[in-house]
Amino acid sequence: MTSSTAPWGNTVDVVFSDDIAFVYFNRPDKKNCMSPTLNREMYATLHALELDPRCKVVVLTGRGAAWSAGMDLKEYFRETDNESDAFKMRIREEAAAWQQIKLRFHAKPTIAMVNGWVFGGAFTPLTSCDLAVASDDAKFGLSEINWGIIPGGNVTKAVADTMGQRNALYYIMTGETFDGKKAASMGLVNESVPADQLEKRVRELAKTLMGKDPVVLRAAKEVFKRVRFMDWETSNDYIYSKTDASNLRSGAEFRQGAMTAFLDEKKFKPGLSTYQRKGKGGAAKKAKTAVGKSKK
Numbered sequence: 001m002t003s004s005t006a007p008w009g010n011t012v013d014v015v016f017s018d019d020i021a022f023v024y025f026n027r028p029d030k031k032n033c034m035s036p037t038l039n040r041e042m043y044a045t046l047h048a049l050e051l052d053p054r055c056k057v058v059v060l061t062g063r064g065a066a067w068s069a070g071m072d073l074k075e076y077f078r079e080t081d082n083e084s085d086a087f088k089m090r091i092r093e094e095a096a097a098w099q100q101i102k103l104r105f106h107a108k109p110t111i112a113m114v115n116g117w118v119f120g121g122a123f124t125p126l127t128s129c130d131l132a133v134a135s136d137d138a139k140f141g142l143s144e145i146n147w148g149i150i151p152g153g154n155v156t157k158a159v160a161d162t163m164g165q166r167n168a169l170y171y172i173m174t175g176e177t178f179d180g181k182k183a184a185s186m187g188l189v190n191e192s193v194p195a196d197q198l199e200k201r202v203r204e205l206a207k208t209l210m211g212k213d214p215v216v217l218r219a220a221k222e223v224f225k226r227v228r229f230m231d232w233e234t235s236n237d238y239i240y241s242k243t244d245a246s247n248l249r250s251g252a253e254f255r256q257g258a259m260t261a262f263l264d265e266k267k268f269k270p271g272l273s274t275y276q277r278k279g280k281g282g283a284a285k286k287a288k289t290a291v292g293k294s295k296k
């Protein structure tokens with residue numbers, strides 16, 4: 001398996017396969033907890049992937065037994081407790097920069113492939129991914145209350161947005177763990193599948209996303225994430241503006257082709273499948289490659 005070191009460094013790794021960039025939390029001996037170094041390397045990685053033609057979809061996953069065991073209690077918390085206020089604010093900003101901004105509004109579609117432990121601070125990048133698929137036996141926990149802090153790093157907001165009041169407060173206040181099936185039933189992840197099906201299912205989902213117009217897909221997810229906090233009139237105006245902007249930026253070739261195929265040629269039903277761009281064959285034509293045989 002693998003990839004070059006730049007720009008991801010040691011704490012993050014990337015494997016390219018079938019136009020997917022599998023981005024790994026790469027500290028398996030530390031259950032992939034997030035140190036200041038990892039936060040910086042993850043930002044650099046995601047930033048680079050926005051312009052990398054080998055990446056049409058980002059899949060965020062973890063090496064070893066964990067997706068991520070949250071913030072690094074040693075390097076992120078204890079070792080910085082006696083640093084200056086400015087230093088502490090800087091490392092918070094670096095965590096937020098990738099977890100809450102770069103990942104949340106990434107240029108490419110993002111899928112969390114949840115393979116194991118997910119604790120505390122890891123809920124923020126989890127909910128920043130556009131979609132999430134968990135292994136049935138993945139283990140989640142808002143463990144902050146177990147070691148004496150409230151869920152910060154916007155974890156409280158992340159779960160308020162995805163799990164609903166009763167579920168979020170239950171797990172915030174008890175610190176109990178739950179599995180992938182429960183996460184799916186609460187809407188924290190889209191679905192949960194047996195561990196041996198996880199990568200297959202994520203690849204299928206990625207392929208579905210690759211069949212869409214990438215400019216429109218990016219605008220669609222960005223619009224969703226922003227309109228939730230707007231009033232109806234502002235939202236309506238914003239959505240039309242983004243619709244016009246994405247038509248302009250994409251050239252609307254996909255849209256025009258789809259309308260012709262449906263209205264004139266009667267070859268395609270948009271209610272039932274994705275329009276296949278002429279001569280491009282969507283994503284479907286790409287050959288399958290095992291993750292281990294990464295393309296450079």
Ligand code: COA
Nearest residue numbers: 029030031033069070071072073074117119120121143144
């Ligand atoms: N911060 C710092 N170090 C962590 C860590 C974290 N969040 N999670 C795991 N590690 C380290 C452990 O200290 C240990 O380091 P060591 O080998 O130097 O002793 C190593 O990772 C392996 O963890 P260990 O606890 O031995 O593995 P385990 O399989 O017995 O338990 C967990 C796994 C995830 C249940 C356990 O490590 C844990 O509770 N982690 C903390 C989770 C948490 O509360 N995160 C919220 C942070 S906001």
